[in-house]
Amino acid sequence: MSSSAKIVLRKKPNSKGLYPLAIRITKNRRSTYKLIGHYIDLNDWDEQNIKVKKSHPNAKSLNGLISSKIAEVRKSLINLQSESKDASARQIKTEIYRPTSSLTFFDYAKEHIEALEAEGKINRKYTDSAWLSFIKKFHKSEQLSFLEIDERFLNTLKVFLKGKSSLTETSAMNVMVFIRLLYNRAIRDKVASKELYPFGNGRYKIKFPETEKIGLTKKEIKKYEKLQNLSEVERHSLNVWLFSFYFAGMRVSDVLFTRWSQFVDGRFSYRMGKNSKLLSLKIPYKILQLIKQYESEKQSEDDFIFPEMKKADLDNPKDIYNKIKVATKKFNDNLKVITRKAKIQKKVTMHIARHTFGNIAGDSIHPLMLQKLYRHSDLKTTINYQANFIHKEADDALDSVINF
Secondary structure (H helix, E strand, O other): OOOEEEEEEOOOOOOOOOEEEEEEEEEOOEEEEEEEEEEEOHHHEEOOOOEEOOOOOOHHHHHHHHHHHHHHHHHHHHHHHHOOOOOOHHHHHHHHOOOOOOOOHHHHHHHHHHHHHHHOOHHHHHHHHHHHHHHHHHHOOOOOOHHHOOHHHHHHHHHHHHOOOOOOHHHHHHHHHHHHHHHHHHHHOOOOOHHHOOEOOOOEOOOOOOOOOOOOOHHHHHHHHHOOOOOHHHHHHHHHHHHHHHOOOOOHHHHHOOEHHHEEOOEEEEEOOOOOOEEEEEOOHHHHHHHHHHHHHOOOOOOEOOHHHOOOOOOOHHHHHHHHHHHHHHHHHHHHHHHHHOOOOOOOOOOHHHHHHHHHHOOOOOHHHHHHHHOOOOHHHHHHHHHHHOOHHHHHHHHHHHOO
16 A cells, blocks of 8 residues: 655644644555644644644745645655665655754754744744854854754864854854754754763853843833833834833733723733743733723724834835834834933843843742743743842841841
C-alpha cells in the first residue's frame, strides 16, 4: 500500500491551550506525526479544507508554510517509493527527517528566522536577525558547526560584542540566549551532542545584570489624571498610557489591537500577543470614562477603539509591526512633554505603565494573582519582576537598626 502525508491539527494542547500543527504520515493504516513547530487555537483550524482560518492573524503566512512543508514531504515520499523502499510509517518519518551532522548553526538560524516570519513575529525576527549579524561578523564565515561552539568560543565572542561591537552587557547576554536556543534545538534533533553542551553547570553561565525598574506613584498618577493643558495628540497618548496602566500594564501592541467587541457584560477579554494567553478582567470605571472619548469614531462593534491600527493591512505582519513601532515612538515623544507638564521628575515611556502597576501593587497583591494579571507563564518570573518594587522589609530592617 502506498504511503500518504497530510496536515492535521493534533488534539493535544500545550500549556497555553494552543494546538500543534503536524504532518501525519500514514502507511498500512498506521500513522506517525511530525510537528511543524506552530500552535494555533482550535477555533482557527478549518478541518474540512485543511487550512488555517482567516480568523487567525497570520493565516496567510501559516497556510503558505503548510503548503511548503507538505510539498516537501510528498516529494520525499515519491523519492522513497521510486527507490522501492518498503518501510513502516515510523521508518518513513525517520528516513525523511533523518538528522544530519552537516547542519550548521547558521542553517538552524536561517530556519528560525523564516519561522518567525511565517508566524508574523516581525519584532522578534528583526531582533534575532540583529543578534545573528553580530555572530556572523565575529565568526567571519557561514560555516559554524555546533562542535565549534564551546566555552572558549562564547567567551571570545562576548569580548568581541562588548569591545568592537560596543554592546551592553544585557545585549551581549541576549546574543548568548539566541545561541543557546538554537543549540538546544540541535540537541533535540541529535545534530549536536548533549555531552558537549557549553552552557549550564560549571560551563558558560548566562547572567543578566540587574536593572533598576522605576514606576510612578499613586500621587504621580493622580497628576496625570488631572492634567488639563494638553493638545489633542498629547491627550490621546496619555489615554493610551492610562489604558495600559488600568489593565495591569498591558503591552502597547495589545492596547492598539483592542476592539469594542471585547467589552462584554462588564468584562474585558483579550489574548495577549506575546504568549497567546487569554485573560478576562473587570472593566474599571476609569476605563469606561476614557473610551467614551472614542465612541464618536466607532464604526462597528468589531472596530478598533484606538485609531492607529484602523488603516493597517492586517494580512501584512510587516505593516502591523511598522505601524506599532511608529505609534509607540509618537506616544513616547508625547509622554516626555506630558510628564514635564505634570511636573514629574521621571523618564516615562509606554513600558513604564507596566512598571507603575508593579510599583503601586508592591507586596499588597498575592504573587499568584499578579502572575495572572501580568500574564506570566512562570510564577518565578512574577516573583523576580515584583522584587524590583518591594522595599518595605528592607526599609523596616534599616530603620530598626539606625533609629535609636
